[in-house]
Amino acid sequence: MGGNVAENLSNQSVPEAAARVAAVVNRLVNRIGSNAESRERLAEIEIPEELRDNLALFLRLERRVLSEYDPEIADLFDKILTAEIVVNAGNPGTCAADEAVDEQGVPTADEPTAVAFREVVDLIDSLPLDKQQVIVRAFTSFFHLANLSEENYRVAQLREREAGASTDTEVDPANELTVAYHQLVNELGVEGANELLDKLEFHPVFTAHPTEARRKAVEGKIRRISNLLEERPRLGGSDLVENERHMLQEIDALVRTSPIALKKPTPVEEADTIIDIFDNTLFDVIPVIYRRFDDWVLGDKAGTVPPLCPAFFHPGSWIGSDRDGNPNVTAKVSREVAAKYFTHMVLKLEDKCRHIGRNLTLEATYSKPSAELINLWNHQVEMSPRYTARAELISEHEPHRAVMLVMADRLNATVRRITDTMYHSADEFLDDLRVVQRSLAACGAVRAAYGPVQTIIWQVESFGFHMVEMEFRQHSVVHARALKDIHENGIHGDLQPMTREVIDTFRAIGSIQKRYGKKMAHRYIISFTKSAQHVADVFELAHLSFAHEEDVPELDVIPLFEQLEDLEGCVDVLDQMLTLPVVQKRLAQTNRRMEVMLGYSDSSKDAGPTTAMLALHSAQE
Structure with a gap:
């Protein structure tokens, strides 16, 4: 199923969306069946059992939610699915509608399948506008759930493949970066391969595309349902019952929520889309990608020696800065969006820095700080007796911890523009992080140096203080x-x-x-x-x-x-x-x-x- 089906529906008029619903349902029912025939049809479909079971689960929950919402809507939902089964009954597993369709996806071929398909469209067209809207919303939410089933299955397969991969080989079969790197080693030698690796840059750019206008509220519900689906295999008894109750709660809210915002977002509000993606994936996932490369190339040494993988991910954005044809993007807007990105990024780093610092409970007697770290601490004392006194109270005889906590306070001061204590650039913050890293490595705490401290270094190298x-x-x-x-x-x-x-x-x-x-x-x-x-x-x-x-x-x-x-x-x-x-x-x-x-x-x-x-x-x- 196409991942953007629901987004595309949400940006069409109701009649267009209704026709699109019919077209997509036509493809969908080949795989999941309907009402009374669901269990029998699902058993016949040649798709993996886990995927089939999840589709059946979501179909059952969707029907229950629709029945509670409006029995008439639930009945219409079943009729449309059942009618589409009739459309496909003569040729299961294929869709005649794929062969000849108009611009809305409605079959144009003069054959029984096309006639039956047109009856489904006519059924939807005969409904009052409010019923059409609810039906479109019902199928839109169901397409989200069907996509989740497919994504869940794909993740499970990737994990299974990962579990079966041998770490004795030099190449990670699931990571094309390691494959390319070892090919370069064979062609250019280690030095030549590393020289090219250091030049690697990946620069994806985010745009505010109207066909991707999915609300954050909808994204949140989908994410929570995804988490509930992922945890189901580990549950039983009352925990499983509670899991399903939460699923019904989220699906009910999804059906009742408008798929697009009721007012057009401003360019400043559109920046929240990037921030949401950043918080839920990029900030934590990108260092994992770097680490995965090191795990396969460095083997057991990974996390105990300086990393090989450079921070090659540097995202960009046109949101709040692309003014070609968009009069809403002004200089004032660009300033506001920049401030929004900066503030969010630095506060995110403050939280990360403080979390790492709190866990660096290495006692000075057994993990002696370097002269460089002591010098950094003295500089912090001169800069802010208040910050250092607070850190020393919490971290007596734990100098690495104290230094990191003061660094976190300085990040907070950076957002508040306190000139005396703020960091004036991300590079200045990176310099302090590397002092801590070198000190930890020198005293033998290499796992701390090239573990959590390296993670935040990678994050700063990738996102700076600007985020995008x-x-x-x-x-x-x-x-x-x-x-x-x-x-x-x-x-x-x-x-x-x-x-x-x-x-x-x-x-x-x-x-x-x-x-x-x-x-x-x-x-x-x-x-x-x-x-x-x-x-x-x-x-x-x-x-x-x-x-x-x-x-x-x-x-x-x-x-x-x-x-x-x-x-x-x-x-x-x-x-x-x-x-x-x-x-x-x-x-x-x-x-x-x-x-x-x-x-x-x-x-x-x-x-x-x-x-x-x-x-x-x-x-x-």
């Missing part, structure tokens, strides 16, 4: 118009509102860099780049926006080639771009590295996906 790197984007035409306006009226003249907004955007980038670090806002993307002049325009606007040269932010100006003709001419544009003095100056600062973006969306619209893919391939070559 904001990427600013604007259309090349907007820049050209803004420059024309400034040249005609002067930077302090009577300028158009859009020109003012362009200037304010560059000033916001400068402010973000000064306050939160250059990594948070250094990428500036030009939509519809058609010439080197479009790149020169951005650098000129950045300089015109500031009275003093030292205030101009450092920018990596990224041309985005999207349309077919732009892809075909991009190499010539890049050749011309490299002749610009401002570009040469920036290349000298970036070790001759430059970023270019190729777009597939507009090129596909221009020339179709096949031609666009060929153009993208040629452009990359």
Whole structure:
């Protein structure tokens, strides 16, 4: 089942969603059956027993919830499923609707299956609007549950495969990174492979896409149901009964909850999506990925020696910074989103640092601190007698613990902008962490040094204080118009509102860099780049926006080639771009590295996906 079925439904009109419901149910019933026929059909379906059992469980719970909600809705739910079984009865395991469908997914073939399918659509169309909405919501929630069953089964299979993997081999069969690394070792030797490994970077970018408009409230319910499903195999007796009661409670709430927010989120509120993903996966999972690589490559030494895996994961975001065609994203919004990311990230690190510190209960007599650590402690005493007195009271004769607790207090001061005690950059915090790590390693506490302390080091190296790197984007035409306006009226003249907004955007980038670090806002993307002049325009606007040269932010100006003709001419544009003095100056600062973006969306619209893919391939070559 497609993971985005429910999201797609939530963004369609009720009639469109109703037709889509019928189309997806048509595929679904091949695998799970319906009402009176459920148990018999499920027994016949050639899918793994665990997956089949979970689907049957969720079907039973969904029906119970719908019966309690409205018996008529429950009856309609069963009728639609049963009707779809009739549609598929003549050809079980396949879906004739897949062969000839209209743009809403409704079969167009003139055959018995298509006729029966149309009857299902007509049934839904005959319902009053409020009933249609509830039916769509019922199936939307059921699709979420069906997807959960599949995800649960996939995770179980991965764990089973993991349990059967031999750690005697050098390569982790479930981790392509180790496979690639050992191939490099064979081709280039250990030194050459490690040199390439250190250059590895993975930079996924989050966007606020309208077809992914699933509410946080819905996400939370799905996550809780997923956790309940995962713990079921370990339960029995009253615990299992209680587990099912909680499932019914969450499914009932899911059915009654609107799948999309009742008001459109602001760009600042959209940033919460990234924060939710960060809290529930990225912050804790990314160090586990690094550790997994070390476990297979370093073997028993992993966690007791300096790590081999670099922090190669550095996420970006267009939320709150992509203003191409979105008037709601302003300079003010970008500043607010940056502050939101920064505050959340630093407080997250404070909590992690404090947790690690509390557990570093190594007594100084048996785990002697290094001279470097003692010097760090003395520096902390000079900086804040209050912080150190509190830490010393809690951690007498436990210097590593005391130092980490003061570091946590300094992180809190960083959020509150207390100049005397705050960290002025993530690198400054990293320096202190490495002092603690080296001291622990020197006194023999290598598992603490390269275990929990290394974990937070990886987290800081991956996310810094910024959490995500904001990427600013604007259309090349907007820049050209803004420059024309400034040249005609002067930077302090009577300028158009859009020109003012362009200037304010560059000033916001400068402010973000000064306050939160250059990594948070250094990428500036030009939509519809058609010439080197479009790149020169951005650098000129950045300089015109500031009275003093030292205030101009450092920018990596990224041309985005999207349309077919732009892809075909991009190499010539890049050749011309490299002749610009401002570009040469920036290349000298970036070790001759430059970023270019190729777009597939507009090129596909221009020339179709096949031609666009060929153009993208040629452009990359």
